[in-house]
Amino acid sequence: MIFNIQRFSTHDGPGIRTIIFFKGCTLKCRWCENPESQSFDYELSYDRGKCIHCLECANISTNGEITLDNGKLRINRDLIDDPLRYRNICPTGALTVMGEDRSIEELIQEVKKDLPFFKKSYGGVTLSGGEPYAQPPFLFDLLAALKAININVSMETSLYADWKHIHKSINYVDTFLADLKHTDRAKFKAYTAGNLNRIIENFKNLEKENAPVIVRVPVIPHFNNTKEEMAHIIDFASSLKNVHEIHFLPFHALGMGKYGMVGKGYDFTEKFFRDDKELNDYVAMALKKGLKANIGG
Numbered sequence: 049m050i051f052n053i054q055r056f057s058t059h060d061g062p063g064i065r066t067i068i069f070f071k072g073c074t075l076k077c078r079w080c081e082n083p084e085s086q087s088f089d090y091e092l093s094y095d096r097g098k099c100i101h102c103l104e105c106a107n108i109s110t111n112g113e114i115t116l117d118n119g120k121l122r123i124n125r126d127l128i129d130d131p132l133r134y135r136n137i138c139p140t141g142a143l144t145v146m147g148e149d150r151s152i153e154e155l156i157q158e159v160k161k162d163l164p165f166f167k168k169s170y171g172g173v174t175l176s177g178g179e180p181y182a183q184p185p186f187l188f189d190l191l192a193a194l195k196a197i198n199i200n201v202s203m204e205t206s207l208y209a210d211w212k213h214i215h216k217s218i219n220y221v222d223t224f225l226a227d228l229k230h231t232d233r234a235k236f237k238a239y240t241a242g243n244l245n246r247i248i249e250n251f252k253n254l255e256k257e258n259a260p261v262i263v264r265v266p267v268i269p270h271f272n273n274t275k276e277e278m279a280h281i282i283d284f285a286s287s288l289k290n291v292h293e294i295h296f297l298p299f300h301a302l303g304m305g306k307y308g309m310v311g312k313g314y315d316f317t318e319k320f321f322r323d324d325k326e327l328n329d330y331v332a333m334a335l336k337k338g339l340k341a342n343i344g345g
């Protein structure tokens with residue numbers, strides 16, 4: 049299942065890219081900017097600002113799934129057992145179903161629309177998420193189909209995945225864009241609910257395979273945004289023989305508004321401010337360690 053396709057991206061890999069976002073993630077990062085990417089299930093997104101209260105959705109709702117209370121539309125998510133019945137119902141796009149089951153053929157047709165742009169810019173396709181490795185059969189079919197038409201593939205991943213799946217994909221992936229969010233196991237666990245050992249192990253396994261990896265570091269206030277923490281991250285990245293480049297990805301809170309739309313709470317409420325000087329300092333630290341370094345991906 050995917051939740052979005054973004055064409056003409058100039059981020060997340062070389063040249064012009066089509067990004068396919070897989071739905072479902074194995075981590076639960078508290079600052080996640082795409083809350084609609086986390087669940088492996090279909091879910092309804094409701095944008096109150098676009099709603100004209102036409103009640104097209106409420107009229108097909110049974111069992112009180114969607115009701116009008118005091119002039120406000122209420123989505124009773126616990127009662128919804130089939131979100132798909134609301135697909136293409138809303139005339140304004142206020143109510144949408146997040147998640148699409150697309151066939152490999154459909155995705156390849158979509159990708160082929162941009163072949164001329166890929167050729168001119170040395171671009172290709174980036175698989176992102178969510179976590180692409182969380183859907184192995186679908187992922188491998190897609191990778192094989194992309195390889196069959198000679199498409200450059202970047203894999204954006206948390207590396208919080210089974211090594212056997214990552215290993216199986218190596219020959220199909222031109223560049224791994226792999227997150228290294230922290231090097232402290234306890235802090236990583238507290239903010240992502242994941243086990244850092246698995247990720248470190250996968251980085252080391254990719255090094256043994258000499259797979260091309262660019263390390264990506266989301267710079268998150270109160271989590272890893274200190275020189276000391278960043279020095280540990282840079283040290284680890286630069287210790288890997290297959291890593292020559294690191295990207296520092298500035299945090300922004302643009303995803304905050306999306307939480308309410310999919311019925312989730314936003315608990316990353318720590319105050320933050322963006323200071324580009326810090327990011328420039330991290331770039332300078334990485335350069336000193338012999339890595340090519342960028343702000344943004």
Ligand code: SF4
Nearest residue numbers: 099100102103105138
């Ligand atoms: S169909 Fe869309 S615009 Fe109409 S009430 Fe439902 S959410 Fe609002």
